[in-house]
Amino acid sequence: MTAGSDELLRLEGLTKAYPGVIxxxxxxxxxxxxxxxxxxxxxxxxxxTLVKMIYGLVRPxxxxxxxxxxxxxPARPAEARRLGVAMVFQHxxxxxxxxxAENVALGMEDPPPMRALSARIREVSEAYGLPLDPGRNxxxxxxxxxxxxxxxxxxxxxxxxxxxxxPTSVLTPQEVEILFRTLRQLAAAGTSILYIxxxxxxxxxxxxxxxxxxxxxVVATCTPRERSARExxxxxxxxxxxxxxxxxxxKGEIALEVKDLSLASPILFGTSLKAVGFSVRKGEVLxxxxxxxxxxxxxxxxxxxxxxxxxxxxxxGGTGIGTLGPARRRAAGLVAAPEDRYGHAAAPDMSLVDNxxxxxxxxxxxxxxxxxxxxxxRAFTEEVIRDYDVRTPGPDVAARALxxxxxxxxxMGRELKQxxxxxxxxxxxxGVDAAAASAIRQKILDCAGHGAAVVVxxxxxxxxxxIADSFAVLNEGRLSVPRxxxxxxxxxxxxxxxxAHGMEEAHHAT
Amino acid sequence: xxxxxxxATPSQFWLWFTPVLAVFLTMLAGGLLxxxxxxxxxxxxxxxxxxxxxxxxxxxxxxxxxxxxxxxxLIAVGLAMGFRAGIWNIGAEGQYIMGAIIGASVGLAFYPTxxxxxxxxxxxxxxxxxxxxxxxxxILKTKFNTNEILVSLMLVYVAQAILAKAAFSFLRNPDGMxxxxxxxxxxxxxxxxxxxxxxSGFHWGAVAALGVAVAAYVLLTRHGIGFRIRLAGQAPxxxxxxxxxxxxxxxxxxxxxxxxxxLAGIFEASGPSxxxxxKFATGYGFTAIIVAFLGRLNPLGIILAGLLMALTYVGGSLxxxxxxxxxxxxxxxxxxxxxxxxxxxxxxxxxIRIGRSLRTGAGA
Numbered sequence: 001m002t003a004g005s006d007e008l009l010r011l012e013g014l015t016k017a018y019p020g021v022i023x024x025x026x027x028x029x030x031x032x033x034x035x036x037x038x039x040x041x042x043x044x045x046x047x048x049t050l051v052k053m054i055y056g057l058v059r060p061x062x063x064x065x066x067x068x069x070x071x072x073x074p075a076r077p078a079e080a081r082r083l084g085v086a087m088v089f090q091h092x093x094x095x096x097x098x099x100x101a102e103n104v105a106l107g108m109e110d111p112p113p114m115r116a117l118s119a120r121i122r123e124v125s126e127a128y129g130l131p132l133d134p135g136r137n138x139x140x141x142x143x144x145x146x147x148x149x150x151x152x153x154x155x156x157x158x159x160x161x162x163x164x165x166x167p168t169s170v171l172t173p174q175e176v177e178i179l180f181r182t183l184r185q186l187a188a189a190g191t192s193i194l195y196i197x198x199x200x201x202x203x204x205x206x207x208x209x210x211x212x213x214x215x216x217x218v219v220a221t222c223t224p225r226e227r228s229a230r231e232x233x234x235x236x237x238x239x240x241x242x243x244x245x246x247x248x249x250x251k252g253e254i255a256l257e258v259k260d261l262s263l264a265s266p267i268l269f270g271t272s273l274k275a276v277g278f279s280v281r282k283g284e285v286l287x288x289x290x291x292x293x294x295x296x297x298x299x300x301x302x303x304x305x306x307x308x309x310x311x312x313x314x315x316x317g318g319t320g321i322g323t324l325g326p327a328r329r330r331a332a333g334l335v336a337a338p339e340d341r342y343g344h345a346a347a348p349d350m351s352l353v354d355n356x357x358x359x360x361x362x363x364x365x366x367x368x369x370x371x372x373x374x375x376x377x378r379a380f381t382e383e384v385i386r387d388y389d390v391r392t393p394g395p396d397v398a399a400r401a402l403x404x405x406x407x408x409x410x411x412m413g414r415e416l417k418q419x420x421x422x423x424x425x426x427x428x429x430x431g432v433d434a435a436a437a438s439a440i441r442q443k444i445l446d447c448a449g450h451g452a453a454v455v456v457x458x459x460x461x462x463x464x465x466x467i468a469d470s471f472a473v474l475n476e477g478r479l480s481v482p483r484x485x486x487x488x489x490x491x492x493x494x495x496x497x498x499x500a501h502g503m504e505e506a507h508h509a510t
Numbered sequence: 511x512x513x514x515x516x517x518a519t520p521s522q523f524w525l526w527f528t529p530v531l532a533v534f535l536t537m538l539a540g541g542l543l544x545x546x547x548x549x550x551x552x553x554x555x556x557x558x559x560x561x562x563x564x565x566x567x568x569x570x571x572x573x574x575x576x577x578x579x580x581x582x583x584l585i586a587v588g589l590a591m592g593f594r595a596g597i598w599n600i601g602a603e604g605q606y607i608m609g610a611i612i613g614a615s616v617g618l619a620f621y622p623t624x625x626x627x628x629x630x631x632x633x634x635x636x637x638x639x640x641x642x643x644x645x646x647x648x649i650l651k652t653k654f655n656t657n658e659i660l661v662s663l664m665l666v667y668v669a670q671a672i673l674a675k676a677a678f679s680f681l682r683n684p685d686g687m688x689x690x691x692x693x694x695x696x697x698x699x700x701x702x703x704x705x706x707x708x709x710s711g712f713h714w715g716a717v718a719a720l721g722v723a724v725a726a727y728v729l730l731t732r733h734g735i736g737f738r739i740r741l742a743g744q745a746p747x748x749x750x751x752x753x754x755x756x757x758x759x760x761x762x763x764x765x766x767x768x769x770x771x772x773l774a775g776i777f778e779a780s781g782p783s784x785x786x787x788x789k790f791a792t793g794y795g796f797t798a799i800i801v802a803f804l805g806r807l808n809p810l811g812i813i814l815a816g817l818l819m820a821l822t823y824v825g826g827s828l829x830x831x832x833x834x835x836x837x838x839x840x841x842x843x844x845x846x847x848x849x850x851x852x853x854x855x856x857x858x859x860x861x862i863r864i865g866r867s868l869r870t871g872a873g874a
Contacts, residue, residue, distance in 0.1 A: 306750050327753030338751060347745035357737065358752050370734045 084160030142293030252282030287468030573711030601662025603795025609772020612639025640772020703781030715777030
């Protein structure tokens with residue numbers, strides 16, 4: 001099939017209701033062959049449900065779909081795949097104990113021999129500039145690398161329609177460029193792409209058409225290039241967006257000082273930290289950029305106290321805390337928020353109340369001689385839910401029942417509300433919609449405004465430029481010398497990021 | 511075709527109904543087994559489950575029920591705490607034996623002194639013995655990352671060898687005319703674990719079992735330690751993030767289970783058994799694993815499960831003697847209970863869908 005104006009997929013009046021909530025109501029739009037079509041909407045706007053219907057995971061209550069003119073009603077994802085619809089999920093479904101090639105084989109109906117498959121994976125990964133070694137264990141890969149596995153898994157199926165859910169949330173700008181080149185290449189060859197994202201600028205540069213959902217309905221269809229990001233955001237949110245207010249004022253004395261921190265990674269094939277050093281003043285936000293897998297996780301573990309360091313390597317207000325574990329660091333005034341929400345920052349099967357106690361017990365005085373003060377914990381949980389606009393039926397639901405963005409808001413609130421002197425956050429807004437992300441950034445700035453020293457580790461450069469006072473890059477476990485953001489030019493950032501691997505095209509050693 | 515579908519949240523109904531279903535299925539399969547052995551299955555099931563409670567001599571059997579249930583509950587509560595945290599102590603039998611030997615040794619060392627403190631000291635020594643035995647797998651695990659399942663299990667056999675040694679040599683009754691076995695505590699009032707109500711079977715061990723189960727329930731649901739135990743079992747990385755030290759948790763959970771098993775051992779040795787003999791160990795430590803799971807790793811559930819398991823013990827031996835059934839068939843019967851329990855357990859997380867195969871037509 002050649003690219004042209006002929007339509008590939010048409011949705012007509014799709015409706016899906018769950019008990020108590022209408023996820024999609026009368027959704028109609030068309031995707032043409034070779035088109036990159038954006039699907040925009042806040043958390044809970046119904047994007048996931050819609051996409052699941054297209055991918056055969058959920059059946060619509062009403063409405064119909066046609067694919068290349070034929071009625072299309074996939075009962076299962078396998079059927080959708082057979083008809084040429086592939087999807088890259090936001091949360092990866094990979095087996096950590098298996099290699100990249102084995103994981104890819106598991107997703108195939110009829111996998112070729114492992115050696116041939118590995119060769120295919122190399123070929124595709126080279127062709128699309130997505131560096132990936134088929135022999136590595138998935139458990140050792142960073143989030144960014146895991147996503148490449150998912151993308152390549154889909155590309156191997158030679159899809160007609162590729163659905164991508166928040167694909168760039170774990171990529172660096174350079175990787176995003178490479179991915180976009182890949183997607184444009186695919187589109188030029190006639191593959192349609194349904195692209196879900198909160199990042200409006202990305203959509204403006206990449207997509208030909210955009211469908212905007214709000215509360216399960218289509219509120220607008222537009223050509224993103226002709227609209228400003230702000231216009232689209234307002235369509236999506238239905239209200240004006242607040243740009244984080246930058247506070248003025250002097251920075252205080254040094255709150256957190258890290259000196260010559262070298263640590264072996266506890267993660268197999270992880271990146272060890274090499275002589276990392278920086279300091280953060282009261283009221284200052286230090287942004288640490290870099291590609292996933294360059295020591296970000298290790299730096300967070302070292303700062304949170306999950307891996308220990310020599311006492312003097314990490315100083316909090318002048319006192320060495322390197323040998324203290326997480327609970328004692330919290331007591332001393334340092335809180336941390338890891339990137340992985342399900343299983344690290346939160347226990348998925350425990351209630352929000354339990355998850356609040358998980359880190360807030362020490363600072364918020366939620367225990368009494370070791371016993372959990374349930375009423376106080378509950379009150380704190382409700383406060384977080386209210387102040388951070390967490391959409392949940394109540395504080396007793398399991399954390400895993402919340403959508404990613406909502407759980408992230410809850411977890412950010414849990415740490416930020418503790419009145420800590422130093423706050424360390426890895427990926428504060430990963431997978432969070434634009435409105436919630438800007439709210440979270442505002443809360444981070446508020447904390448800094450109240451005198452907290454904040455370290456934000458993020459792969460989102462725009463985010464760091466927006467909130468950070470100083471800026472450094474973590475690359476292969478080494479941290480560049482932090483520099484003030486004010487007056488930093490794009491070229492200078494590029495130089496700091498320079499040499500970062502993952503920017504070069506895929507070339508495999510060995 | 512049957513299909514399994516994952517539930518969004520675990521079913522509360524099935525969480526508590528699966529043990530009932532497992533008991534029912536055990537009766538069914540056990541009935542078939544007994545029928546195959548040539549007995550009337552209804553009589554056997556009735557003998558096991560009903561006679562001890564309401565049949566002739568029920569008062570005697572009810573006392574036996576408490577005697578059997580107390581050690582099972584004590585041990586199972588300790589094991590359940592570890593299992594919740596993902597720490598698999600399979601060697602409670604060994605800890606039970608060592609608790610009995612150490613406790614009895616301390617008691618007998620004072621013989622024939624009469625002092626009210628002797629019994630409490632013995633009990634403490636028993637708990638210490640079990641704790642110390644459990645510390646071996648605990649320390650090996652924390653220092654050398656050995657597998658606690660294997661080490662604790664192997665140590666059962668070591669403990670059994672020590673038990674034989676105790677019965678035949680260092681604890682042998684000097685006035686026993688060369689028979690194996692220690693002095694009998696029934697002849698040593700200061701060290702005797704008496705029935706609190708005459709002939710009720712309700713001895714100090716039963717009091718301890720109830721107290722420990724309630725305390726464990728409170729610890730697990732209301733206390734930070736219990737929170738850490740649950741957290742470590744459900745989300746190990748979140749536990750580390752919270753500040754749980756895996757090594758300390760291993761030491762705590764194995765130590766607690768060991769101490770409780772040791773308590774069960776000394777209560778048994780100084781009470782129902784009365785002495786340390788080479789036949790002292792009867793498998794409470796292993797059966798308690800079944801009890802722990804039957805009680806959903808919940809201390810209050812374990813009380814009920816312990817009583818039920820005791821019933822199969824008491825009723826089983828009754829069936830053995832009255833109906834001439836082989837002892838092994840009763841053990842198979844008890845094993846079935848765990849088998850079915852683990853089997854139907856998935857109903858709490860999955861629902862069964864009965865529907866036609868998605869493939870159209872009849873094959874091809």
